[in-house]
Amino acid sequence: MDTKVIRMDEQHIDRELLQEAGAVIRAGGLVAFPTETVYGLGGDALNPDASRKIYAAKGRPSDNPLIVHIADRETLEPIVKEIPEAAVRLAEAFWPGPLTMILNKSETVPYETTGGLDTVAVRMPVHKVAREFIRAAGGYVAAPSANRSGRPSPTVAKYVAEDLGGRIEMIIDGGDVEIGLESTIVDLTAAEPMILRPGYITKEMLEDILPRVEEDRTLMRADSGQAPKAPGMKYRHYAPKGDLSIITGTEDEVVAYINSQADRQRGMGKKTGVIGTDETIGRYHADVCKSAGVREDECTIARELYRILREFDDESVEIIYSEAFDASGIGQAIMNRLLKAAGHKVVEAGEGQI
Ligand code: AMP
Ligand code: MG
Secondary structure, three states: OOOEEEEOOOOOOOHHHHHHHHHHHHOOOOEEEOOOOOOEEEEEOOOHHHHHHHHHHHOOOOOOOOEEEOOOHHHOHHHEOOOOHHHHHHHHHHOOOOEEEEEEEOOOOOHHHHOOOOEEEEEOOOOHHHHHHHHHOOOOEEOOEOOOOOOOOOOOHHHHHHHHOOOOOEEEEOOOOOOOOOOEEEEOOOOOOEEEEOOOOOHHHHHOOOOOOEEOOOOOOOOOOOOOOOHHHHOOOOOOOOEEEEEEOOHHHHHHHHHHHHHHHHHOOOOEEEEEOOOOHHHOOOOEEEEOOEOOEHHHHHHHHHHHHHHHHHOOOOEEEEEOOOOOOHHHHHHHHHHHHOOOOEEEOOHHHO
16 A cells, blocks of 8 residues: 655645545545644544554554544543543643543443443543644544554654555654653553553642542552553563663662663673663763653653654664663653653662672
């Protein structure tokens, strides 16, 4: 299949082209499109065949449900059984935006879209191209991240084309995304609202709106002995091809440990890489040293993380060391993704280990 690429950013919406993209969805085809979080791989959420095609194009396990993207508040009712008060309040505060809510699904939503569950994940993105595209597509676009399963989510269209070119009808190239990590997922079907995946909307932000928000205990740990409540969170994700580990400790300890390990690996003929920050990157001497952003402003790190993981692949880096980040605010989402990318391989750089 030839994949048509069209270019359109939020300042230059082309309604005719979006009608063309929408027609692809209405005919049961697939279109990748930009959102504020990462690029999505869209298909008609109410068409079981389209959902099957999404799983096939991504190589995604079919028990990993899709998020249904809507553009207008009125379109929520038909796809859910009821809208709890908490959902009304969160929608008022954070929609459109990077928040996904899990609600009980209505019969309109096929089980192919929800991975066999009686609940459905719904999000209303704020990105203007995404919203106009969803409307043109009929209002309900199921869209996981537009990567092959297991790879880092794409934050630029180039990586969508690399993973899905030839497998889908169309890619809308909207340039760089703004946030760079997937949406926060909150389950509103249990007794207490619960975060199933951390993201840009933090627990603190949610608790400004709702009295109490719990967190899935598996979010930051490999050894909790429980399955994550979001089926997708159990799979190894976001992984670069190289062997990635996260190094914790004071700045001096981390720098010394990484430099000594990188030297040792290089001595064995391996190509080495480092994920540091603007504050530290000049101190490393691995083969490929990349700054993820500025520690002072962790949003910069969220935006760059997936692109950097992909660039290590482009440059065939075999061993990658990353600094750890503060697991508060958006930092929790960064660490959650980084831990998954590293298969939870964390090394404490104490003095004794150098
Ligand atoms: P992605 O679309 O790649 O960002 O992945 C969507 C995430 O949402 C996966 O981790 C899914 O397991 C999760 N998800 C989607 N629908 C549900 C649902 N009904 N219940 C729990 N988790 C869900
Ligand atoms: Mg994904």
